Amino acid sequence: MTAIATDQAPRRRGRPGNDLEAVLRAAVEVFNERGYDGASMEILSRRLGIAKSAIYHHVSGKEELLRMALDRALDGWSEAAQRAQELDAPAIERLELLVRGTVAVLEDRLPYVTLLLRVRGNTDIERAALARRRSFDKLVAALVEEAERDGDVRADVDPKVTARLMFGMINSIVEWYRPGSRPDGADPLADMVCAIAFDGLRVRR
Amino acid sequence: MTAIATDQAPRRRGRPGNDLEAVLRAAVEVFNERGYDGASMEILSRRLGIAKSAIYHHVSGKEELLRMALDRALDGWSEAAQRAQELDAPAIERLELLVRGTVAVLEDRLPYVTLLLRVRGNTDIERAALARRRSFDKLVAALVEEAERDGDVRADVDPKVTARLMFGMINSIVEWYRPGSRPDGADPLADMVCAIAFDGLRVRR
Numbered sequence: 176m177t178a179i180a181t182d183q184a185p186r187r188r189g190r191p192g193n194d195l196e197a198v199l200r201a202a203v204e205v206f207n208e209r210g211y212d213g214a215s216m217e218i219l220s221r222r223l224g225i226a227k228s229a230i231y232h233h234v235s236g237k238e239e240l241l242r243m244a245l246d247r248a249l250d251g252w253s254e255a256a257q258r259a260q261e262l263d264a265p266a267i268e269r270l271e272l273l274v275r276g277t278v279a280v281l282e283d284r285l286p287y288v289t290l291l292l293r294v295r296g297n298t299d300i301e302r303a304a305l306a307r308r309r310s311f312d313k314l315v316a317a318l319v320e321e322a323e324r325d326g327d328v329r330a331d332v333d334p335k336v337t338a339r340l341m342f343g344m345i346n347s348i349v350e351w352y353r354p355g356s357r358p359d360g361a362d363p364l365a366d367m368v369c370a371i372a373f374d375g376l377r378v379r380r
Numbered sequence: 381m382t383a384i385a386t387d388q389a390p391r392r393r394g395r396p397g398n399d400l401e402a403v404l405r406a407a408v409e410v411f412n413e414r415g416y417d418g419a420s421m422e423i424l425s426r427r428l429g430i431a432k433s434a435i436y437h438h439v440s441g442k443e444e445l446l447r448m449a450l451d452r453a454l455d456g457w458s459e460a461a462q463r464a465q466e467l468d469a470p471a472i473e474r475l476e477l478l479v480r481g482t483v484a485v486l487e488d489r490l491p492y493v494t495l496l497l498r499v500r501g502n503t504d505i506e507r508a509a510l511a512r513r514r515s516f517d518k519l520v521a522a523l524v525e526e527a528e529r530d531g532d533v534r535a536d537v538d539p540k541v542t543a544r545l546m547f548g549m550i551n552s553i554v555e556w557y558r559p560g561s562r563p564d565g566a567d568p569l570a571d572m573v574c575a576i577a578f579d580g581l582r583v584r585r
Contacts, residue, residue: 267582319581328581332572340576343552344545351544367537371545375580376524376533377472 195233198223199247202240203286211241238300245294245304248287251280252311259318266321267328271369273318277345278365282354289349312338341372400438403428404452407445408491416446443505450499450509453492456485457516464523471526472533476574478523482550483570487559494554517543546577
């Protein structure tokens, strides 16, 4: 039976918990619990139950793990931005697709997004991550502005502030969201974010 | 000229920077910069340029300063909640008054709200603050629910999640807001929050 299970499961390098994905997952856990400064390869090796040398087989150190973890969140946002930009539709629909994509990234990569949102720019890696965040913010503000010019978004809101408020709402989800099963393809949380941000709470009469 | 100025200004106890208000203001600065654990009465006394004994003249120690600082934010929210509950108007209008009140507290007491939002519940004082936050969240959720029953808020949003998203948006303002002059009585930021949350970005046709 064991042989069959091994054949069916994708082959992993080394012992369980010894592959790069498991190392990265544990590193993000440790960073989120103790802060980057409070984390060490020693703590990580204890958490994984493997020798430090086994970790160094995959990565050069703590810095590389931080960069990879932040990229995991930022790449998710970039892919969502890419999909939104490629959509052949008015700016407001591209904006909504981007909002839904960002919520989905948060749900799927919660610990990585949590880590990203705590970054304050103390190291080169953190500053590079903040620069990628800022270019994302700019894209969102540009979409809001374009939708305003199209007459699809109300003209009395400032695009930059709107982008900040909307993503402030989305990012605050990391404070309380706990991953759960959700019906395939449906995303009630993204629906609710879009209901509030695009259509507002007030019932129209 | 000095005598006239002294007569006009409200009398302060001791040297400038030596009154309780100045001590509290400096303490919040230090807490926000270094974290509560990284702050000490020693650092605070250097920041104020006064002896530690002069600080102990006002407060019993670091814990009391933390409690006072958190209360400064929480009392602002409580007062906003009180005003909203006393308003003789439908739930949706009480909710909007509460949202505006909360944004105003954030603008007026930014460092205190920033400190409150970072609290994780590591001490009794922090846990008491979190309990007050939770009762505030409950009040907001109850108002959303009542407005839904009135038919004023769309029925497809969960009141609890809505309350979290709305205040996630408001609280995210601490990340980028810098106090500036604003025209008396007007609050463009509160207007924008209400425009998004209550009426939505999308233009109706």
